[in-house]
Amino acid sequence: SEVLDNLKTEFEQLNNEAGLYKAQRDENERKLDAQLTELSLLQQSLGELERTHLKIKQNYEDEIIRLRRQLESGIQANSVIESNGLSKVTGGPGRNGSDSASALATAAGIVGLSAAVGGGATEALDSFAAFRDGVERRAAAVATAAAANTPAAATAIATAPTLPLPTPSLAPPASATVSASAVPSTNAAATSAETSKPVDVQGRPLEDWSVAHHASARSRLSLELVHSLEHDSVVCCVRFSGDGRYLATGCNKSAALYEVDTGRRVCLFAGEAVVDTVAAADAAASGDSYVRSVCFSPDGRLLASGAEDRVVRVWDIQVRRLQKTLKGHNKDIYSVDFSGDGRHVLSGSGDRRAKLWDATSGECVRTFGDEAEGPRDGVTSVAVSPDGRRIAAGSLDRMVRVWDTETGTLLDRFDGHNDSVYSVAFSPDGAMLASGSLDKTLKLWELSSAGAAGSGKCRHTFAGHKDFVLSVVFTPQGGWLISGSKDRTVQFWDPRHLPADERPAATATTPSTGGSTSSSAALTLTGHHNSVISVSHSPNAPMFATGSGDRRARLWRYAQQEK
Numbered sequence: 001s002e003v004l005d006n007l008k009t010e011f012e013q014l015n016n017e018a019g020l021y022k023a024q025r026d027e028n029e030r031k032l033d034a035q036l037t038e039l040s041l042l043q044q045s046l047g048e049l050e051r052t053h054l055k056i057k058q059n060y061e062d063e064i065i066r067l068r069r070q071l072e073s074g075i076q077a078n079s080v081i082e083s084n085g086l087s088k089v090t091g092g093p094g095r096n097g098s099d100s101a102s103a104l105a106t107a108a109g110i111v112g113l114s115a116a117v118g119g120g121a122t123e124a125l126d127s128f129a130a131f132r133d134g135v136e137r138r139a140a141a142v143a144t145a146a147a148a149n150t151p152a153a154a155t156a157i158a159t160a161p162t163l164p165l166p167t168p169s170l171a172p173p174a175s176a177t178v179s180a181s182a183v184p185s186t187n188a189a190a191t192s193a194e195t196s197k198p199v200d201v202q203g204r205p206l207e208d209w210s211v212a213h214h215a216s217a218r219s220r221l222s223l224e225l226v227h228s229l230e231h232d233s234v235v236c237c238v239r240f241s242g243d244g245r246y247l248a249t250g251c252n253k254s255a256a257l258y259e260v261d262t263g264r265r266v267c268l269f270a271g272e273a274v275v276d277t278v279a280a281a282d283a284a285a286s287g288d289s290y291v292r293s294v295c296f297s298p299d300g301r302l303l304a305s306g307a308e309d310r311v312v313r314v315w316d317i318q319v320r321r322l323q324k325t326l327k328g329h330n331k332d333i334y335s336v337d338f339s340g341d342g343r344h345v346l347s348g349s350g351d352r353r354a355k356l357w358d359a360t361s362g363e364c365v366r367t368f369g370d371e372a373e374g375p376r377d378g379v380t381s382v383a384v385s386p387d388g389r390r391i392a393a394g395s396l397d398r399m400v401r402v403w404d405t406e407t408g409t410l411l412d413r414f415d416g417h418n419d420s421v422y423s424v425a426f427s428p429d430g431a432m433l434a435s436g437s438l439d440k441t442l443k444l445w446e447l448s449s450a451g452a453a454g455s456g457k458c459r460h461t462f463a464g465h466k467d468f469v470l471s472v473v474f475t476p477q478g479g480w481l482i483s484g485s486k487d488r489t490v491q492f493w494d495p496r497h498l499p500a501d502e503r504p505a506a507t508a509t510t511p512s513t514g515g516s517t518s519s520s521a522a523l524t525l526t527g528h529h530n531s532v533i534s535v536s537h538s539p540n541a542p543m544f545a546t547g548s549g550d551r552r553a554r555l556w557r558y559a560q561q562e563k
Contacts, residue, residue, distance in 0.1 A: 209527035217522035218497060219560060225527070226543065226555040227263035231256070232278055234290070235547035237534045241296040244540045246317075248303055249553045250291030254281040255305045257317065260543070260555065267320060269305060269313070274320040293335045297342040302359065304345045306333030312347050314359060324362040328355055335382045339405075346391055348379035354393045356405070368393065368403045373410050375399065381423045386430045390447070394421030400435045402447065414445050416458045423471045428478045432459065432495070436469035442483050444495055444515070458515035460498045464491055464524075471535040473544075480522075482544060484532030490546055491521035527554060 211223050233252035240247055246266070247258045254270035267274050270281035293306045302323065303315045312326035312333055331350030338345055344365065345357045352375045354368040368391060369375050377396035384391050390411065392402045400421055402412040419438035426433055433445045442462040467486035474481055474495075481493040499516040530549030537544045547553045 208529075209525065212524045212526075214520045214522055214524075216520065218494060219522060221492065221523050221558045222561050223523075223525060223556055223558045226557050227258075227260075229258060229263060229265075229553040229555070231551045231553065233551060234530075234549045235533065235551065235553045236290050237293050238536045238545040238547040238553050239294045239296060240536050240538045240545065241300040242298045242539055243300050244538045244543075246296070246300070247536075247545055247553070247555065248294040248296065248305075249547060250294045250305060250307075251551075252288055252290050253285035254278075255291045255294050255303070255315075257303070258553075260538070263555070269303065269315050269322075272313075272322045272325075274315065274322075292333060295336050295338050295345075297338050297359070298340060299342055302338075302342070304336045304338060304359075306336040306347055306349075308332045310349070312336060312345060312357065314345065314362075324359070326355075326357045326362055326364075328364050329353070331378065334378065334380050337382055337384050339384045340386060340388045344384075346382050346384050348382035348393055350378035352376065352378060352395070354379050354382050354391065354403075356391070366405075366408050368408055369401075373401075373413070375401065377420075380421065383424050383426055383433075385426045386428060390426075390430075392424045392426065392433055394424040394435055394437075396420040398437070400424055400433065400445065402433065412445075412448050414443075414458065416443055416445075416461075417441070422469065425472050425474055427474050427495070428476060434472045434474065434481055434495075436472040436483055438468045440465045440467060440469060440485075442469055442472055442481065442493065444481070444498075460495070460515050461517040462491075462493045462521070463517055463519045464493075464521045465489070468531075470531060470533050473535050473537050475537050476539055482535050482537065484535040484546060486531040488526060488528050488530060488532060488548075490525040490527060490532055490535060490544075492523040492525075493518075494522050525556070527556070528552065 207225070209225060213220055229247075229249065231249065231251045235249050235251050237250040238247060239249075240260070245260055247260050249256045249258070254268045256268050257266040258264065259266060267276055268278065268281040271284035271286060273280075273284040275281050275284055289307045289309045291305050291307045295304050296302065297304075301316065301318055303317055305313050305315070307313075310327070310329050310331060310333060312329075313322060314324040314326065315321070316323045326345065326347070329347065329349035329351050333347055333349050335348040336345060338359070343359055345359050346354060347357065348354045352369060355364050356366045356368070357363065358365055369379070375393065375395035375397055376399075379393045379395050381394040382391060383393075384405070389405055390402050391405055392400060394400050398415070398417045398420060400412075400414040400417075401410060402414075403410055414433075414435070417435065417437040417439050421435050421437045423436040424433060431447060433447055435443050435445065437443070440463065442465075443458050444460040444462070446457050446459045462481070462483070465483065465485040465487050469483050469485050471484040472481065479494075479496060481495045483491050483493065485491070499518065527546060528548035528550050532546050532548050534547035535544060541557075542559060543555060543557050545553060545555050
């Protein structure tokens with residue numbers, strides 16, 4: 001009996017070990033498949049890069065040949081002048097030999113540029129060769145690990161470094177800089193046009209953005225890029241004016257005002273001055289201070305900005321001057337919003353408070369949040385409801401809170417996100433509130449009805465982003481909910497057609513975390529090379545703006561298409 005018990009125990013141990021080894025084998029196979037897929041993508045990227053670099057090399061070589069011919073033509077012309085024994089050229093603009101010397105100097109400058117450009121092509125090809133060698137070494141490592149198929153091999157696969165794709169630089173190196181007088185203006189313009197945009201194998205311009213539609217989406221949208229507005233630092237915020245004519249952006253040291261139709265920058269707001277150039281803005285600002293949020297008054301006459309210097313500034317756009325400076329927060333200002341009547345400015349700060357200011361007098365009318373029921377961490381986003389009766393705030397403590405504007409009474413506290421809330425937005429009818437969080441989701445909350453404080457609940461969760469959700473906004477008619485994320489995408493969600501809520505509603509003892517869930521956006525726009533920090537929609541046109549860590553703000557237009 002004891003022998004049988006020992007055998008049984010040993011058999012169970014072996015069986016457990018066999019199950020463990022099987023699980024390890026399955027995990028190894030999964031990791032191996034993932035690595036092989038990644039390798040396949042790298043090889044595809046490798047082929048595309050190789051074709052692009054060959055095209056670039058051919059363009060450089062053709063340009064060098066053309067410039068050398070131009071140089072030879074200049075030398076031959078000078079030789080003819082010297083062989084005729086002429087020391088002066090009569091009837092020409094310079095009336096002496098300086099024109100010939102100038103032509104030679106120009107040709108010499110062109111040769112210097114072509115040599116530098118050729119060097120740039122060589123550096124790009126060298127970078128590409130290094131990348132290709134890295135891919136080949138990685139492929140060999142994956143193949144060896146696949147053959148071994150052991151836990152150690154799986155560890156090697158999982159920890160194999162990911163190879164960054166080299167970005168071909170089309171601009172000449174600093175050493176190739178030539179003054180404008182050294183190169184004919186027509187050639188310079190042509191070179192700039194050729195090198196400012198990426199091209200495919202056939203030399204056709206490539207767009208640096210893409211759109212993906214979900215197959216099950218009820219509606220299909222077409223998108224076009226209207227303007228790409230370059231900045232000198234990260235674009236923290238974007239906002240349209242009430243009439244849709246202007247777009248305001250915020251970055252380091254200044255806020256900027258642009259015309260929507262033309263993309264022309266009108267002016268910059270920096271420190272306490274309104275200026276026209278970036279250099280003047282740098283001079284007017286005292287040290288680094290990112291403008292985290294901007295908002296127009298409904299009539300478009302005023303612009304409010306909140307920055308890291310703990311101050312809310314209200315600018316008069318028409319007369320181009322600082323109208324009010326609102327001081328009272330103890331930490332960075334992260335968000336500002338105007339009330340619908342234009343009488344008040346709402347601000348949210350890292351000091352865990354939201355404040356309502358009189359836009360005319362500059363006085364603080366009310367502070368929202370206290371030690372008992374207020375945010376336990378910084379307020380990242382604030383919004384005023386369309387009717388002005390409620391204000392909402394998202395916080396780093398993962399909560400969304402809604403207060404009564406007049407009394408300061410806390411009406412709702414939504415606890416459903418698993419990480420900090422970075423953006424909140426009311427629906428156009430004021431019945432719903434959207435929130436975006438670092439937990440990679442958006443949530444749609446039903447607000448409490450009049451006289452029923454605390455009755456709100458989560459209606460739906462949108463879970464499609466692969467990284468932090470940093471900004472949310474409704475379209476003016478409420479047909480779409482748009483989100484921007486650290487995953488570099490903008491996604492369109494349809495809040496009009498939501499699955500039935502099969503979860504129980506919130507109770508006094510149960511947090512409002514119910515509601516249905518969907519994971520597929522109707523449309524995904526990849527339009528930036530870094531995080532999409534801010535999204536804003538035009539009040540009167542099918543246009544939206546995005547601000548990104550790639551130092552660009554972009555204006556987009558969309559249209560409904562029949563499926």
